[in-house]
Amino acid sequence: xxxxxxxxxxxxxxxxxxxxxxxxxxxxxxxxxxxxxxxxxxxxxxxxxxxxxxxxxxxxxxxxxxxxxxxxxxxxxxxxxxxxxxxxxxxxxxxxxxxxxxxxxxxxxxxxxxxxxxxxxxxxxxxx
Numbered sequence: 243x244x245x246x247x248x249x250x251x252x253x254x255x256x257x258x259x260x261x262x263x264x265x266x267x268x269x270x271x272x273x274x275x276x277x278x279x280x281x282x283x284x285x286x287x288x289x290x291x292x293x294x295x296x297x298x299x300x301x302x303x304x305x306x307x308x309x310x311x312x313x314x315x316x317x318x319x320x321x322x323x324x325x326x327x328x329x330x331x332x333x334x335x336x337x338x339x340x341x342x343x344x345x346x347x348x349x350x351x352x353x354x355x356x357x358x359x360x361x362x363x364x365x366x367x368x369x370x
Contacts, residue, residue, distance in 0.1 A: 256323075256324055256326075258323050258366055260323075266291045266293075267291065268289065268290050269288070269289045269322055269323070269324055270286065270288050270316065270322040270324075270326070270365075271287050271289070271325075272284060272285070272325065272326070272327050272341065273285050273327070273328050273329050273334075274329045274331075274334055274337045275330065276329070276330050276331055277330060277333025277336075278333070279333070283302055284300065284301045284302070285298070285299075286298065286299050286300070286313070288320050288322060297316065299312065299316070304344060314344065317345065317365065318363075324365065325345070325365055325368070326368050327341060327368070327369055328369070328370040335369065338367060338369050342367050345365055345367065346362050346363070
């Protein structure tokens with residue numbers, strides 16, 4: 243069955259595990275475009291609870307520490323309820339994995355318990 247455009251967008255808002263019925267989430271949406279790391283940038287937008295665009299940026303990748311710091315800064319300032327990751331290729335799953343690693347970093351067993359830990363965020367990441 244093929245859905246019409248109205249049927250595709252006429253849906254209830256995302257409901258996170260810590261949200262009450264009727265609440266609308268704030269969303270950080272990310273896309274790697276066609277997913278070619280050599281050509282495509284990661285586009286990021288933040289929509290508040292009212293659906294208003296509050297911030298947008300573009301990052302070359304999430305490997306460079308400067309780009310990772312910029313994304314962490316956006317997460318710290320905006321505190322989205324959910325991160326939606328989308329794109330046009332299978333490379334989108336790689337982006338989702340990198341975002342998940344960034345928001346919930348695992349301790350490095352080689353460095354021991356005394357090593358400084360990166361800040362973690364309790365934000366759900368969904369693949370759209």
